Structure formats: structure tokens, C-alpha cells
Amino acid sequence: MKEITSTKNAYIKELKKLDKKKYRDETNRYIVEGEHLVQEAIKAGAAIEGVLCTETGQMLYEDMAKEVCIEDVYLVTEEVMKSLSSVPAPQGIIAVIRKGKEEAIPQSGTFLLLDGVQDPGNVGTMIRTADAAGIKTVILGEGTADIYNSKVLRSMQGSHFHVTVRQAVLTEVIAEMKENNIQVYGTELNPEAVSYRTVEKANEFALVMGNEGQGVSKEVLALTDKQLYIPIVGQAESLNVAIAAGILMFSLT
Template sequence: MEKILSKKNERVKQWKKLLTKKGRTAAGAYLIEGSHMVEEAIKHQAPVREYILSETIAQEDKNKYPHDKLYIVSKEIAQTISETGTNQGFFAVVEIKEPTKPETPEKPYLLLDQVQDPGNVGTMIRTADAAGFAGVILGSGTVDLYNSKVLRSTQGSHFHFPVFQNDLGEWFDWFKDEHVPVYGTELNKDAASYREIPAASRFALVMGNEGNGMNRKWLERTDKNLYIPIEGNAESLNVAVAAGILMFALYQQN
């Protein structure tokens, strides 16, 4: 166990770098914040490198964590590495571990095309986990999985639920080779109401950017593009809400 009180400490500088994608990539690690997230990391045996506690709560909680990985910091340092207005004083540095792609898709997948709102992305990951999907693929242009707002919105699902960050093209090829239908989402004359699509145990669902929808090159490669009929006067649905409706409606377990 080590106590750090200076914001100029080299380890503090390294923690701050984890607040950027470049820093996370260089370190191969990311920072989580909040007692719930730290508890979820422990619960799911995430590869935690370091635990960080604010001195304001350390006396009560320090014995919950392995002392060889524990750092006690001043409340000023805690605020420096926090991305919330009022931090709880709980942090951890977690090693980035890429999930393994299975040989064949046994369950549905959710693909995200240039979805940029962190709250939407985290919510869709959490919902896909709840719906029983096999995983989520964050395509090019989609916000980084390890963005702090994404992580908070997942509520810890990413610790045990596969989330990939790849170009969508290789996944489209994989689904085609495995004879798995790919459904896009777009409102046009050729799109079908999701109610017309039989529920199935294997498929891929693509959700597009909040403002511009799916990229045209992906729309042209889908087996069918779907829409959700809107009965009221709302112009559209939030992308995370729409994804939740479609995931639960289209998936039928064997």
C-alpha cells in the first residue's frame, strides 16, 4: 500500500493519461470510477492492475483490496483523475483484454455504426447483455468503449459481456459466410416493419449514427432494413430505445 499526496507524482500523471484514448492505447489499460464499477470488476475477476482510494474513505475501505495493488490518494488527486462532478473516491486501473471471436455465431450480435453518444453506446451494450445477445461490435467512428461515460452507462456489463472494436466489414463477411441474416435500420420505401420479421436465434442487427443513420455502404450489404412504426406524433426514437425494442422483439432463443 502506498500513499500519494502530490498531483505531480509520476503515477498520478499516468492515471490522468488514461482519461484519453491515446493514453489508454499506449498503456493497454483504462480507468474505472465509482464503488459499483470497482465492485463489478472484482465480481467478474477483471484484470485490475491498481486500486485507488481517496484518503477520505480509505480508513474504512482499504482492507477490502489487496494492499500490494492499493494506492491511497489525497482528495485533490481523486478529483484530478475523476470525470464526474462529485467523485466517490473509488478508482481502479484495469488491463484491456480483447474478447475472443467464436468460430461460429450461435446467438445474435448488435453492430453499431458511427454511434457517437457515450450514453447511447453504453446503454445498448447493457441492453444487449440483458437481451441475451452474443456480443456488441463497435464499428469505425463509434465512441471508444473505454470512454468514462460509456463505461458508466454499461453498469459493468463490459466486464463479462463481449464487446469488440473492429471495422464492420469483416463482421458482415463473417455473417454472410455463416448464413446469418444481417438487418439494418432505416426508414425508406424498401424497409420492412420489424413486426414482419420472424423472431430467430441467429441474426445481426445494425444501428446507425444518431443524426445520419447507417452508412450507405452497410445499408447496401444488409439482408433487410427494418423500421419501427411510430403510432404517435414523435418524429423518431432515440437509437438506444429503438435498439432495445428490436433486440427483444427479434431474438427467440432455441
């Protein structure tokens, strides 16, 4: 096991740059952090370039490593780990992962489409919930937080290893869905829309969730087959978008 003791080490400096989307895209890599996510990456057979762990993290790693052979494992100091970590109290284990080949968007099935959802926590939680609801594909439209952002990864809890997640232009994706006769549901805070409680479960559909403040863009909404809304009984003006997505996904599937 190689050791890295300085935050100025060239590899560490390179990895630090992976907190920028631009550099992740250029080098086709990203970082996952913590026992659960590294384990999920191993379980999913992700292309792991390397694992970095502190002395504490080493024990976590040795438990996992029984099942897999990873070439580059580095023992790093707490200081080096802190410099890479995105949380105040790191668990002491990080994996550097090569992004897989982008899978094609399926021609059928169930889909969650995100239109300008900005908050990384919301995006990650929605992908995790889609996974739990059995939705197979999530499409991240323009203005949506990047899937490899550390906060998205943290709230997603490894669901991107189970669900196909793709970036795409939503108007194009929806046009193709219509050719394939997939019902596309928009969501609106508009009581003239259809209450989600009246919509029957289906094996094929796409659900579009929109930006936290603005909702689904007009352009995208115009392409949907139905607009759904969640009737609000109390005095709250709206629901958090991830909560609304959860209620809708578990009602539609």
C-alpha cells in the same frame, strides 16, 4: 497502503493521460470509477493493476477486498481523486485495469453492430441493453465512441465484463456473417423497410444500429439481409438510437 497526496505525483500524471484513447491503446489500460464498476471488475476477474481510494472510498474498498487480493492499493487525497475523476461528485474509488486479450468474434450467436454511433451515453446504454437482452457480442464499427471512454463505461455499468465487445470493420464482419448464414438486419427510418413487429425471434442474428443523425451508412446497409423499422404513431420524427435498439433487441430475442 501507499499514500499519494499530490496531483503532481508521477503515477497520477500517468493515469490522467488515460482519458485519451491514444494513451489507453498504447499502454493497454483503462480506468473504471465508482463502487459498482470496481466491484464488477473484481467479480469478473479483470486484471486490476491498482486501486486508488480516498478515506471515504477506503471503506467501500475494504468490503470488496475480502474477496480478492490486489497488489497496489493507494490512499489518495480528495484533491488527487478529483483530478482523476470524470464526475462532479466522485465516490472516492477508482481501479486501473489492464485490457484483456481481445477475444475472437464468435462464428455464431447474436450480435449488435454499431455503425458510427457517436454519443458515448448511447453506446454505453446499448451495450448494457444488449447484455440484458442476452445478446452475446457487440461490434463497434468505424466512427463509434471508444468503449473505454469514461462516459461509455459509466452508462455501460460493467456490461463489457459480461458481453464480448470488439472494434472491427463492419463490412468485413458482415461478409463473414453471411458465410456463416447469420441473418443481418439493418435499421432504417423508411416505411418501405419491414416493420420489426413482423420479424420472428431467432437464435442467430446481427442487428445494425447507425449514427444518431445519418443512420446506418449506405455501404453497410447494402450488405444487410433485411431493413427493419419501428412504426412511429405520433408526431415525433424519430426515436433516440439507444431506445430504438432497446425495442428491437427485446423484440428479436
